[in-house]
Amino acid sequence: MTRTLKAAVFGTGSWGTAFGMVLADAGCDVTLWGRRAELADAVNSTHTNPDYLPGVELPRNVRATTDAAEAADAADFTVLAVPSQTLRAGLAAWTPLLAPDTVLVSLMKGVELGSAMRMSEVVEDVTKAPAERIAVVTGPNLAREIAARQPAASVVACRDESVAVRLQTACHTPYFRPYTNTDVVGCELGGAVKNVIGLAVGIADGMGLGDNTKGSLITRGLAETTRLGLAMGADPLTFAGLAGLGDLVATCSSPLSRNHTFGTNLGKGMTLEETIAVTRQTAEGVKSCESVLDLARRHGVDMPITETVVGIVHEGTPPLVALKELMSRSAKPERR
Ligand SMILES: NC(=O)C1=CN([C@@H]2O[C@H](COP(=O)(O)OP(=O)(O)OC[C@H]3O[C@@H](n4cnc5c(N)ncnc54)[C@H](O)[C@@H]3O)[C@@H](O)[C@H]2O)C=CC1
Numbered sequence: 001m002t003r004t005l006k007a008a009v010f011g012t013g014s015w016g017t018a019f020g021m022v023l024a025d026a027g028c029d030v031t032l033w034g035r036r037a038e039l040a041d042a043v044n045s046t047h048t049n050p051d052y053l054p055g056v057e058l059p060r061n062v063r064a065t066t067d068a069a070e071a072a073d074a075a076d077f078t079v080l081a082v083p084s085q086t087l088r089a090g091l092a093a094w095t096p097l098l099a100p101d102t103v104l105v106s107l108m109k110g111v112e113l114g115s116a117m118r119m120s121e122v123v124e125d126v127t128k129a130p131a132e133r134i135a136v137v138t139g140p141n142l143a144r145e146i147a148a149r150q151p152a153a154s155v156v157a158c159r160d161e162s163v164a165v166r167l168q169t170a171c172h173t174p175y176f177r178p179y180t181n182t183d184v185v186g187c188e189l190g191g192a193v194k195n196v197i198g199l200a201v202g203i204a205d206g207m208g209l210g211d212n213t214k215g216s217l218i219t220r221g222l223a224e225t226t227r228l229g230l231a232m233g234a235d236p237l238t239f240a241g242l243a244g245l246g247d248l249v250a251t252c253s254s255p256l257s258r259n260h261t262f263g264t265n266l267g268k269g270m271t272l273e274e275t276i277a278v279t280r281q282t283a284e285g286v287k288s289c290e291s292v293l294d295l296a297r298r299h300g301v302d303m304p305i306t307e308t309v310v311g312i313v314h315e316g317t318p319p320l321v322a323l324k325e326l327m328s329r330s331a332k333p334e335r336r
């Protein structure tokens, strides 16, 4: 008889909880770690996460704790699902507690401010685990839809394909179809930059612009993501897949996307402060647009949409002015 796999999920927000549910539906025993005892108690007593996934019944093999050592104990997979900019500090505290040889799995779609590191790089830097034991899950996976068990595909990326296959098996359910990929750089960039493009599309939507604008931003957004990926050694085909186009389309079309909604509020004329005040959950692109631009500059890559988003979000450029600037750039060939 095969042993039941154990997974620890650090982060009881919407995606940590929903992915915990996927792992549990696939047969793993799952322990969520969160900071607040009331939420852990609610998960254990009511089998729901009332703060982040209200109304969703969690499988019985999902439990929660505030004790990081208890969560980490003997975990085959240690899943990290906290806001990207908090990962380094959190993981430093959890590292001594991690099970030896656990596979570290990042669900996060951000780039660290200052270091411009992708999340798997932060994981490697903090834990000193080899890259072959660090995996990424990414793709068009809006947490609420996954929690409703609506069908979706995803990507499980790891430099070591056999590790990716193990994780693929551990999270494969009738409604969640993971594909493996060994291009970790491309998969992570796809996830992080789509949040920035999602902000741009949201801003355009908020300004009342239509589907031609949206189609243009999505396509040119993908072009600048691919340019950055190529400069960083990613496989350009990754961006035509679930981690690139797939996630971009989901994020840029959905009112469930926090980045898209954040952009829409800005496009409607709300200030950054007002928008932050009405945003309860993590919209990674708001901070990561700066670190993505930092990466682009380090690699000498032109990312005009990302630059425009940074201008609107962090430099107070009015959306209409930023849009005019974007449209008045010099004409060029589509592929360059
Ligand atoms: N929600 C979604 O549909 C998806 C989210 N993601 C990514 O997953 C990551 C996590 O996002 P969500 O779960 O959606 O965010 P969320 O905002 O729903 O939850 C974040 C969780 O992290 C906790 N947290 C905040 N600051 C913390 C800190 N300093 N230390 C420890 N815990 C802290 C919060 O209490 C909360 O439990 C993000 O990088 C996001 O881009 C990826 C795919 C889908």
Ligand SMILES: O=C(CO)COP(=O)(O)O
Pocket: 109, 139, 140, 141, 142, 143, 195, 198, 247, 250, 251, 256, 257, 258, 259, 260, 282, 283, 284
């Ligand atoms: O990454 C996501 C869907 O794949 C979730 O997008 P938001 O973080 O914008 O909600």
